[in-house]
Amino acid sequence: MTMKQIRSSGFTLVELLVVIGIIAVLVGILLPSLAKAREAANATKCEANLRSIGQLLVMYVGDNQQAFPPSNFFYGLSLNGPQAPTSPTQGYVHWSALLKLGSTWDDATRYQSASGWENFQCPSVQQGGLIPANTFAANLVDGLQNEAGAGVVDRQAPIVAYTVNEALCPRGYFQVGFRGALRAYHFVRASQVRHSASTILATELWGNQMAALTASQIDGQTLVSNSRRPVNGFQYAAYGDGDPSHPYMIPYPGQFNPGPDALNNPAQVTDLDPNPEQNESGVATDGNTALNKVGRNHGRKTLNGQGFDLRSSNFLYVDGHVESKNIRDTLSPVFEWGDKFYSLTR
Numbered sequence: 616m617t618m619k620q621i622r623s624s625g626f627t628l629v630e631l632l633v634v635i636g637i638i639a640v641l642v643g644i645l646l647p648s649l650a651k652a653r654e655a656a657n658a659t660k661c662e663a664n665l666r667s668i669g670q671l672l673v674m675y676v677g678d679n680q681q682a683f684p685p686s687n688f689f690y691g692l693s694l695n696g697p698q699a700p701t702s703p704t705q706g707y708v709h710w711s712a713l714l715k716l717g718s719t720w721d722d723a724t725r726y727q728s729a730s731g732w733e734n735f736q737c738p739s740v741q742q743g744g745l746i747p748a749n750t751f752a753a754n755l756v757d758g759l760q761n762e763a764g765a766g767v768v769d770r771q772a773p774i775v776a777y778t779v780n781e782a783l784c785p786r787g788y789f790q791v792g793f794r795g796a797l798r799a800y801h802f803v804r805a806s807q808v809r810h811s812a813s814t815i816l817a818t819e820l821w822g823n824q825m826a827a828l829t830a831s832q833i834d835g836q837t838l839v840s841n842s843r844r845p846v847n848g849f850q851y852a853a854y855g856d857g858d859p860s861h862p863y864m865i866p867y868p869g870q871f872n873p874g875p876d877a878l879n880n881p882a883q884v885t886d887l888d889p890n891p892e893q894n895e896s897g898v899a900t901d902g903n904t905a906l907n908k909v910g911r912n913h914g915r916k917t918l919n920g921q922g923f924d925l926r927s928s929n930f931l932y933v934d935g936h937v938e939s940k941n942i943r944d945t946l947s948p949v950f951e952w953g954d955k956f957y958s959l960t961r
Contacts, residue, residue, distance in 0.1 A: 654739065658913040661737040661776070661819070662929045662937050668734065668777060668817060669931045671714040678717070682802040683816070684710045686779050686845035688787025690770060698790040704763055706749040708787075709771035709843050710779055711735050720770055727751050729773040737776035737819060739912045744776030745820055745842035762839040771843060778908070779817045781845035783808065783933070785958035803957040811933035815951050818846070819910035819928040821892060846905040848945070848952025849881040883950050887942060889923040906952075909942045 675684055690705040692698070712720040715732065719725070726747075729736075736743035746754050747769035748762040754773050761767055785800030793799070808814055820842065884904045891907040911926040919925055927939045930951070945951040 654913065654915075657738040658927075658929070658939065661739055661913070662939060664734045664737060665777060665817065665819070665929045665931050666935075666937050668714065669935045669937065672816065672931075673935060675714050675717075676805050681804045681806060683783045683805065684713045684779075685800075685802070686710055686781060686784040686786050687771075687843040688789075692787065694789060698788075698793045701794060703748070704767075706763055706767045706769040707747070707771065707843050709747065709769060709775070710784060711772035711775055711777075712770040715772065723768060723770070726768050726770060726773060729754065732772045732774060735772040735775045735777060737912065740776045740819070740821075740910070742774065744772075744774040746774065746840050747771040748840050748843060756840075759838050759840055769843070775842050776819055776910075777817055778820050778842075779845045780815050780952060781847040781905070782849070782953040782956045782958055783814075783816055784845055786845065798959055800958045801961075805933065807957060808933050809954050812936070813949055813951050814933045814953055815848075815930050815945060816933045817931040819912055820908060821910045821912070841908075844905070844908065846908050847956065848884045848904070848906055848950065849956055881956055883952070884946060887923075887946075889921055890918065892924065906942060906945075911942060913939065 672683070676682065685708075687707050687709050689700050689703045690708050691700050692708070693700075708720065711732075712726070715735075716722065716725055729743075742756070746756055746759065749767040749769045750761065750771075750773060751768055752765070755761070783803050785802060788794065788796045788800050790796070791799045805811070884906055887904065888907045892911075910928045911924045912928050914926045917925045923943070925941055927941050929937050929939050930945065931937050932951075
């Protein structure tokens with residue numbers, strides 16, 4: 616065998632570079648397709664998880680006089696006399712615990728691991744979801760601390776990507792005057808809800824860890840997760856405080872007491888922050904609506920001419936079906952957050 620024959624049996628440098636270039640082009644073509652396929656699979660899994668939550672809600676309603684669960688309340692709730700406790704020193708009880716564990720929701724050991732709670736997570740959301748306001752040490756996210764201090768663990772899914780509609784699932788302010796409440800929440804029966812096929816019961820939180828939090832401050836600096844908070848489609852800016860987490864409840868200094876018509880007929884949300892994920896260096900503000908906490912988690916991030924984030928989220932309706940759409944599509948042409956604020960009006 617001659618030297619010439621030996622050399623001709625291998626690749627030249629030019630041929631090797633051509634092959635590498637072809638591989639690079641193929642990778643560039645395939646990676647976006649693979650990423651899109653992975654996100655489509657994640658969105659489908661997220662939808663399936665929300666649908667399974669809908670099934671748990673159906674069972675809960677059937678076992679509890681046809682009433683939807685509360686969104687959250689202080690652990691140790693007592694209504695024998697003035698409502699107590701008046702602060703969450705022992706943590707919170709969340710709707711996820713009531714659905715998942717039924718009558719055994721009080722078992723604190725069930726919240727020490729994220730194992731078994733996978734259907735409350737969304738694979739499109741960073742880390743699968745948000746932590747509770749109070750959780751075990753290994754579950755804490757950097758920059759966040761327990762609201763009630765070390766050792767307190769909320770009765771809540773250790774990782775949760777979903778939230779409920781406050782107009783159907785009351786917060787735990789059950790007596791007028793409790794923590795300054797101007798009006799008490801009450802439970803809502805499924806039969807009370809008109810247009811069940813077009814009324815949202817649950818949806819997703821933001822996929823960005825910090826965007827789904829409120830800058831709750833303890834000692835002026837500690838960020839605490841507000842994953843327990845429900846959302847609703849009604850506005851309160853006209854009531855003086857502008858904080859949608861305090862509907863008719865806490866009379867801040869300078870806030871006037873809204874009249875009966877304002878209480879019974881709060882304004883529907885018509886506008887949203889274009890991209891609340893970007894507010895305050897990544898910490899979302901509510902503006903005049905809690906709907907800014909609803910996630911925009913699926914699809915490629917695209918902004919329209921007004922800078923509005925066009926990604927979609929999944930929405931569970933009272934009749935049990937799930938739809939994927941952008942949050943703006945829940946406001947118009949049909950307002951899908953309830954014919955009224957059921958949990959605050961009779």
